[in-house]
Amino acid sequence: MTKQTTLAEIGEFGLIERITKPFTHNHKSTKYGVGDDCAVITSSKTTCTVITTDMLVEGIHFDLIYTPLKHLGYKAVVANISDIYAMNGTPSHITVSIAVSAKFSVEAIEQLYEGIHLACKTYTIDLIGGDTTSSVTGLTISITAIGTAETSAITYRNTARVNDLICVTGNLGAAYMGLQILQREKAVFTQAGAQPKLEGYEYVLQRQLKPESPKNVLESLKKANIIPTSMIDISDGLSSELFHICKQSGVGCNIYEEKLPVHEQTVEVCNEFSIEPLIPMLHGGDDYELLFTVDITNYDTISKIQDIHIIGSITQADKGLHLISKAGDHVPLKAQGWTSFAQ
Numbered sequence: 487m488t489k490q491t492t493l494a495e496i497g498e499f500g501l502i503e504r505i506t507k508p509f510t511h512n513h514k515s516t517k518y519g520v521g522d523d524c525a526v527i528t529s530s531k532t533t534c535t536v537i538t539t540d541m542l543v544e545g546i547h548f549d550l551i552y553t554p555l556k557h558l559g560y561k562a563v564v565a566n567i568s569d570i571y572a573m574n575g576t577p578s579h580i581t582v583s584i585a586v587s588a589k590f591s592v593e594a595i596e597q598l599y600e601g602i603h604l605a606c607k608t609y610t611i612d613l614i615g616g617d618t619t620s621s622v623t624g625l626t627i628s629i630t631a632i633g634t635a636e637t638s639a640i641t642y643r644n645t646a647r648v649n650d651l652i653c654v655t656g657n658l659g660a661a662y663m664g665l666q667i668l669q670r671e672k673a674v675f676t677q678a679g680a681q682p683k684l685e686g687y688e689y690v691l692q693r694q695l696k697p698e699s700p701k702n703v704l705e706s707l708k709k710a711n712i713i714p715t716s717m718i719d720i721s722d723g724l725s726s727e728l729f730h731i732c733k734q735s736g737v738g739c740n741i742y743e744e745k746l747p748v749h750e751q752t753v754e755v756c757n758e759f760s761i762e763p764l765i766p767m768l769h770g771g772d773d774y775e776l777l778f779t780v781d782i783t784n785y786d787t788i789s790k791i792q793d794i795h796i797i798g799s800i801t802q803a804d805k806g807l808h809l810i811s812k813a814g815d816h817v818p819l820k821a822q823g824w825t826s827f828a829q
């Protein structure tokens with residue numbers, strides 16, 4: 487028998503590469519397939535349809551002990567449309583498929599859909615279908631989001647260029663620290679039956695439970711006539727997303743510790759947990775901020791746009807990926823973000 491490869495050996499991205507390799511495209515309209523935040527299909531002379539799909543599995547992506555179903559529905563939609571924004575697209579439609587076990591009541595599923603409904607209203611999206619099936623264990627939600635994008639303004643991962651500025655929206659690491667609070671309070675509750683203490687942690691909890699997509703930033707960029715040279719959404723941590731952009735663009739990068747944006751409550755919670763804030767800022771998942779590069783000539787304009795932070799610049803590939811610490815040391819970056827099959 488041929489040797490069987492374990493999933494852990496090749497990892498999530500290795501698996502995707504291996505299983506999708508035999509496929510070629512048969513349609514001229516398929517402009518971009520596997521490998522970016524969305525697939526891109528030509529729909530007219532000047533526009534494309536962008537499509538993305540994501541699956542959330544109970545016990546892997548969420549824990550219903552501390553995740554209200556309404557929030558889960560909202561977050562599932564935001565996580566999906568975040569990939570549309572990452573292509574510089576505008577989300578318009580979603581389909582939602584669920585697999586539910588008998589432990590869920592009709593009212594519970596209605597709560598999930600209340601959250602989905604609220605996100606659809608907030609981001610002006612039409613729910614246009616889905617699928618419903620039973621499951622042996624727990625809840626699985628799969629959402630496909632569809633949007634449109636101007637062909638000339640689509641932002642891929644593989645088009646960053648040497649000397650481009652690296653920018654991020656909002657701030658980093660808050661969602662991860664929100665998760666730490668929820669997990670700590672779950673442990674206190676299950677071990678001692680004590681009521682969870684969540685007061686004072688509102689910001690980080692909100693970032694974990696009910697994230698928003700920074701679509702206003704894309705509007706500001708459009709107004710300023712700036713098209714990013716590359717873009718990705720930060721779902722698995724800044725470091726991991728920088729690896730995607732740099733690997734696919736064939737470049738390196740320098741980012742500066744002192745330039746990385748962080749919310750004061752994230753720092754407070756890090757202090758409480760004795761965690762170095764840089765760790766969740768580089769490797770914490772679920773932020774749903776945007777990471778993008780722009781031409782260096784946009785420096786002045788970009789500096790003035792609210793919620794955008796210039797954190798570094800793109801270098802030659804042979805320079806590698808580095809964090810310049812506050813002390814001036816060049817520390818090699820590691821892609822330690824979330825991966826499906828990590829041990």
Ligand code: ADP
Pocket residue numbers: 502506519520521522523524525540569721
């Ligand atoms: P993101 O984190 O932006 O959602 P992923 O890392 O999930 O993107 O996926 C990377 C790329 O691989 C995407 O283009 C996605 O469509 C594709 N992909 C992931 N899983 C599969 C699969 N099982 N079959 C085909 N393509 C896949």
Ligand code: MG
Pocket residue numbers: 522523568569572718719721
């Ligand atoms: Mg993405």
